[in-house]
Amino acid sequence: MLASEIIYQVLGPLFGDRVGPHPMPKEFDKSTTYLTYQGISNIPLNTIKTWTGHDQVRMQVNIYNHDNIQCERDANQAKWALCAQKQLSCELIGQSDAGLDEDTQLYCQQIDFYIWQTACN
Numbered sequence: 001m002l003a004s005e006i007i008y009q010v011l012g013p014l015f016g017d018r019v020g021p022h023p024m025p026k027e028f029d030k031s032t033t034y035l036t037y038q039g040i041s042n043i044p045l046n047t048i049k050t051w052t053g054h055d056q057v058r059m060q061v062n063i064y065n066h067d068n069i070q071c072e073r074d075a076n077q078a079k080w081a082l083c084a085q086k087q088l089s090c091e092l093i094g095q096s097d098a099g100l101d102e103d104t105q106l107y108c109q110q111i112d113f114y115i116w117q118t119a120c121n
Helices: 002-016 068-084
Strands: 019-021 033-046 051-065 090-100 107-118
Touching: 002 019, 002 033, 002 051, 002 107, 019 090, 033 068, 051 068, 068 090
Parallel strands: 019 033
Antiparallel strands: 033 051, 051 107, 090 107
16 A cells, blocks of 8 residues: 555545645635645665565645644644554654745645555556
8 A cells, every 4th residue: 555545545534535645736625724745755675686565655744724723733633643543654753834835825734754655566
């Protein structure tokens, strides 16, 4: 299972399926909390001979909301949900307050995770 699939499966139900790859389309309804995700880097797990089919993926989850406090609350909910899921190993790396996003005019929290993914074959 891919890291992006886990993010969508875990966070989608919590945020009314308002979760998708970064960036969301300009016409997307931004009236309430929504989340985007993107892969930052990928470290393959190799043996002496070959790739094992597993990768440690650094993923960034971005939480957007008109209200800064609600944005922080939603970020905490996302952290708890991803760290509690048992499908793939997930490690919280850090979180930053990205402030007011110029493109969306919404507050943004950025959370980075390491998630182990398995190649679909």
